Amino acid sequence: MMHVQGNTIDFDTARLKLDQSTKSASTRRKLAKQGSQFETVQRQLLHNLQTTLEVGQVLSLFHKGLQELLQVDALEYKNNADPSPIQVGQPALHRCSYRISHAGNYLGELQFSRQQRFAENELLAIETLLGTLLFPLRNALMYREALRDALNDSLTGTSNRLALNQNLERDIRQSHRSQQPLSLLVLDIDHFKQVNDRYGHAYGDAALKAVANCVTESLRSVDGLYRLGGEEFVVLLNSTSLGAGRMVAERIRKSVENMQFELDGQPIPLTVSLGLATLRAEDNASSLINRGDQLMYDAKRQGRNRVCIEAAQ
Template sequence: MMHVQGNTIDFDTARAKLGTAETTASARRKIAKLGEQFDKVQLQLLHSLQTSLDVEQVLGLFFNGVQQLLQVDGLEYRHNAEPSACQLGQPAMHRCSYRISHARSYLGELQFSRQQRFGENELLAIETLLGTLLYPLRNALMYRDALRDALNDSLTGTSNRLALNQNLERDIRQSQRSQQPLSLLVLDIDHFKQVNDRYGHAYGDAALKAVANCITDSLRSVDGLYRLGGEEFVVLLNSTSLDAARMVAERIRKSVENMQFELDSQPIPLTVSLGLATLHADDNASSLINRGDHLMYDAKRLGRNRVCVES
């Protein structure tokens, strides 16, 4: 049977609580049972946790420090902004959990686990060491949010051109090393200017978001959707051959065509034109995107709502 010891740590409140001489002396006596190693680990963490702005690396450094002091098998970190947890080590039967907040800011939840129950002095040591994690974790979360904002399109929630430039270069190198195919779709919403002109940009924005959501629903989790600007998007398909990418392109085209989109209770038909290109040996990021872009315009010239594939 799993045993969970749960605690909520608000560092402002905890600091005030530990402010009295009696409480501080009692806490020091309990931690002292762990020997000089506690002071060594605490000092080490104060320095090492300042060396990274990567959330997982900060957590890894903290976990390694705690393991030097206590027998801890696993650490799990969860944050509401992330769909999955960060898991370090191996989960075990006995667990203690902490919800961390500071200055009314939620910093996530940590759960430590091991095979035997945590002692009172061990819990106090963990809670004291959490003080070394507070600001490095907060700074890493702030950096991650800033980086995400810089790489995301604020309107559609997709990645933006900057993210495309970074990821496409990486994916090309990976494809060339692994000898796996890489395909790219360039797509544009047909007659989008008419939507903006007739209904206004607010409704045009709603149409853009609806199409972006429709495309996302047609992709695998490993595929990438990027907004180039305006009504033009790019889809990166790693380890995807030309034939497989053609199926993805047709799925996107049909999904958008069949999408039920309304403005002021009036159905508005939306379609997309797509160009499909695959990576050649002499390609770079610019040549691959340009080839997909030219194929997309071929689809426009041939009547729209279709996929054009390089021969």
């Protein structure tokens, strides 16, 4: 049977414990059972955890320290803001868990596991060493949140042009290395200016969000949706040929056309025009986007609510 020992550790309490641990005779006696290695690991963690702002790397370094001191097999970190937990190592039978907070703010939950049950002095060592983790973990979480804000479009929730520039450059390099196709869709909402002019920008914003959500639901989890500006979006389709990209584009077009969108109870028809381009050997990010953009305008000129693709090379 799995044995789990749970505790709640407040950030400020853990810091206080770290500062005062050497002042308590009973604490010194319990931690002395860990030998001089405890102080060595503590010093290493205080230094090493300050060297990165990546959440996963911070947790890996902390796990490494616990592994050296207590033979902890695995660490698992969960945070309500992330759909998937971070796991380091292989989970084992006996576990102890901690819910971590700072000044009432939730920072996440940590669970440690190993084959042998944790003794009281070992739990004290973990709780004391958590004081070395919490500042770096909080800073890494703040950095990640700031990075997400910088790369996300606040209105639609999609990624923004900065994220597109970064990810497209990366995907082009990967495509050239792996010899896998890379396709790109540029889509624009048809007659969007009329929605803004007739109903106002607040309703126009609602239409933008509705289309973005509809497109997202039509994509695979590995695809990326980016707001290029205004009512124009880009979809990155990794490992996707021209033919497969056309199927995705048609699925998006039909989904938006069939979307039930209403303003004050009045149904408002929305459609999109799409241009599909596939990476060529001589392409860079700008040339690929420009070709997709021109093809999207071709779709507009041909009557809107359609997909235009380039001729196969």
